[in-house]
Amino acid sequence: MRSIKFSLSRKSTTGWDAAVHLTEVYLSGDRKADQLLDELPIEFIGDRRAACQSLFLGALRHGHRTQAALQGLLRKKARAGVEAILLVSGYELLDADAERHPKIIHHAVERSKQLINRFEQGFLNAVLRKLPDALAGIDAEQAPAAYYSHPAWLVAHWQKEFPESYRELLEWNQEIPATYLKIYDESIQGPAGLEATNWPQFYRITPQISWQVDLHPLLNQGNAYIKDPSTRLAPALLAPQAGESVLDLCAAPGGKAYDMAHAMKGSGLIVAVDLPGNRIARLDANLSTLRSADLQCKIIKSDLLELDAATFEAQDLPLRYDAVMLDAPCSNTGVIQRRTDVKWRLRPKDIAQCAKLQLQLLHSAARFVRAGGRIVYSTCSIEAAENQHVVDAFLKSKSGQAFELEDSARSLPWETGHDGAGAFRLRRNS
Ligand SMILES: C[S@@+](CC[C@H](N)C(=O)[O-])C[C@H]1O[C@@H](n2cnc3c(N)ncnc32)[C@H](O)[C@@H]1O
Structure with a gap:
């Protein structure tokens, strides 16, 4: 497999293309998601990087649910390149209202023309059209592992460990995490866009914040650190x-x-x-x-x-x-x-x-x-x-x-x- 930098070096590569590529590499190897995101080329910045990150992590976060929905639609496991498109699209479908589904499917089919062969394109098209109903058919009560997108053994384990609250845990794990900055020196005025929290010294980083402009000068001086409370x-x-x-x-x-x-x-x-x-x-x-x-x-x-x-x-x-x-x-x-x-x-x-x-x-x-x-x-x-x-x-x-x-x-x-x-x-x- 080519390096991530090489594969994403074209200007026409979109955040969606990059997310599919990272998902394919993830499914084919043993590298962690953070490592793959770190390997994105530096010129791959701004909206493209943000879209790639959100789609790639969304594909993994909801991947077990998409895989469960695909079980009834596939006769055998799809090649990693095709499965990656299905996982990214599955996340997009779960994240959007039903009226946007045809657009999502059309976009996936069109972008995939440069990624997979003609036979796979036909197959992808057919599967994607059935995917929204298959996803909607997964019930939180009857199939918590699939619905909350976790391995079944882990859910069974937590049902024993936390019988009262395992569902709250599963729901928590499926949310998009907040990012926090801890500022040690109280005399330091953080940039606008940092939100105070109930945990002293911890500030929630909002989308208004620019990492390049606002955070980089603050970090690496010993007085601030990105970390969870x-x-x-x-x-x-x-x-x-x-x-x-x-x-x-x-x-x-x-x-x-x-x-x-x-x-x-x-x-x-x-x-x-x-x-x-x-x-x-x-x-x-x-x-x-x-x-x-x-x-x-x-x-x-x-x-x-x-x-x-x-x-x-x-x-x-x-x-x-x-x-x-x-x-x-x-x-x-x-x-x-x-x-x-x-x-x-x-x-x-x-x-x-x-x-x-x-x-x-x-x-x-x-x-x-x-x-x-x-x-x-x-x-x-x-x-x-x-x-x-x-x-x-x-x-x-x-x-x-x-x-x-x-x-x-x-x-x-x-x-x-x-x-x-x-x-x-x-x-x-x-
Ligand atoms: C939870 S992380 C530590 C995070 C760190 N304390 C911090 O606050 O940034 C666990 C660390 O244990 C280290 N580690 C794992 N096995 C070790 C071993 N046998 N001896 C020394 N370090 C080990 C890993 O390399 C990793 O950096």
């Missing part, structure tokens, strides 16, 4: 103080480090650890905006499970810290509204596998907490298996005996109105 929970629990030593584990790209550096009033030590790889460059760029004469920020590129005393000694860094943040990798079930392709990637065994790794990471992280110090274990999962159960298993273990659970915070998106998360503060007594 749920990200405040774990740093607030850890509450690092000025002058303390903080070990930020699983740190990249550095969002939690921003909160912690500001809580520390720019004084102390932050040692950030993440796996070697391309996330380190963004971590480094973010930390470089936080460093000051009084705040040292160091990076260790390492697997936490292999982190040992020698690595710290080699960089002349302490081995034990006042405060440790472990923002563990997780199933991401709390952020599906924002990262809709998580629904496509997640497999039934993933939650248990994440929990197993998280417990290993917590054991490894706990070694670096000084006596009397604290550690916050945090995830952006809403699964008990990845939150409370990991902490319970740790506390029951031999090394967990030295710790006690002091406090915790949880966000279930349908209750809080922002992304889901779990955070637990453990104190080391000895």
Whole structure:
């Protein structure tokens, strides 16, 4: 398959064409939606980029519903190029009033002439004409997984985990997420078009805002960061103080480090650890905006499970810290509204596998907490298996005996109105 930059380099390429192309690449490979959007050529800007993003993410957000509707219309699975057109069109049909459906179908058939062969065009035409009725025939009560466009196993799992509220969760995940800017320095006047929220320092970014003109000058100076209000929970629990030593584990790209550096009033030590790889460059760029004469920020590129005393000694860094943040990798079930392709990637065994790794990471992280110090274990999962159960298993273990659970915070998106998360503060007594 040709590169995204090459395929979209023609001036005549529309946002719709680009969305179909990204959807095809997504269906054919193992790249995440964010990565594909990041690969759009820089000249692909303005309305074309916005249309591409909205159609591509809409196709994925509602893709399971469109696939369910197509089941009765296709004898065998369509080639990824054809399926991509059907998913983008399915989203457009769901998003529009019935009187616009013929226009949507006509447009898809016309644009597809340059994308698929004549046989496929005839087939597409026939299927698209039946798609609106097939979509309308899916009932929320009888077929919640198809209607709310989630894998059936995940819906069955949440029906057990959240019997009272799984529908609210499914509805939440299907909404288009808000984007928030956190402004740390109260003296900074944000641009017009930022909307205040109930969460201090968080502003909703409205369509009036220009990323290029309004936001870029504000970002990357250490005083503002694009992040969801749920990200405040774990740093607030850890509450690092000025002058303390903080070990930020699983740190990249550095969002939690921003909160912690500001809580520390720019004084102390932050040692950030993440796996070697391309996330380190963004971590480094973010930390470089936080460093000051009084705040040292160091990076260790390492697997936490292999982190040992020698690595710290080699960089002349302490081995034990006042405060440790472990923002563990997780199933991401709390952020599906924002990262809709998580629904496509997640497999039934993933939650248990994440929990197993998280417990290993917590054991490894706990070694670096000084006596009397604290550690916050945090995830952006809403699964008990990845939150409370990991902490319970740790506390029951031999090394967990030295710790006690002091406090915790949880966000279930349908209750809080922002992304889901779990955070637990453990104190080391000895
Ligand atoms: C939830 S993200 C961290 C987000 C970050 N704390 C922030 O606030 O911007 C999880 C991170 O864990 C890192 N990670 C996963 N497994 C790891 C391991 N074994 N050792 C170190 N880092 C790991 C990933 O590379 C990823 O950057």
